[in-house]
């Protein structure tokens with residue numbers, strides 16, 4: 113999670129970093145979305161179980177949640193169902209969700225296939241993409257898509273058609289041949 117956020121914020125990869133997030137941390141980034149400045153305040157939660165009660169407190173105020181698993185770690189993928197039920201319990205009902213399978217670059221160590229991620233995302237009706245903090249694959253796209261959805265929700269003109277996050281993500285992935293850094 114931290115590496116993905118640092119890649120998005122600073123365009124760099126923290127190679128060999130083993131510093132676990134303690135509790136919660138945040139970073140801001142301003143994006144230009146269709147000529148409008150959108151300020152994203154992105155909270156980076158600790159994945160470790162012992163910080164769970166701290167992170168719960170932040171779900172309620174989140175407008176969007178990015179759920180990450182590690183494609184080289186099957187347990188992290190299996191945990192997604194548990195995270196989703198936590199989200200249903202603690203987050204706002206209309207929170208924007210996206211599922212990301214990170215470390216897509218690590219092809220030799222992969223233990224979760226892209227199709228498995230796609231299937232899970234479909235089951236829960238959330239947009240999905242694989243990302244890589246190392247190569248930058250789809251990182252900008254994931255955050256930009258969320259920013260577009262949030263901008264649309266807060267500034268929508270009465271006659272403006274609804275922004276469709278799913279469709280936007282699918283279209284962008286197709287245009288880029290599924291992968292872009």
Ligand SMILES: Nc1nc2c(ncn2[C@@H]2O[C@H](COP(=O)(O)OP(=O)(O)OP(=O)(O)O)[C@@H](O)[C@H]2O)c(=O)[nH]1
Pocket residue numbers: 113114115116126127128129130131132133134157158159160214215216217218243244245246247
């Ligand atoms: N190959 C590869 N390694 C990655 C990628 N993203 C992160 N890593 C490595 O995975 C390890 C953990 O990354 P972090 O970003 O610190 O993980 P985290 O989810 O923030 O961890 P916690 O704070 O403990 O919950 C580090 O050794 C990173 O170098 C990636 O896209 N590709």
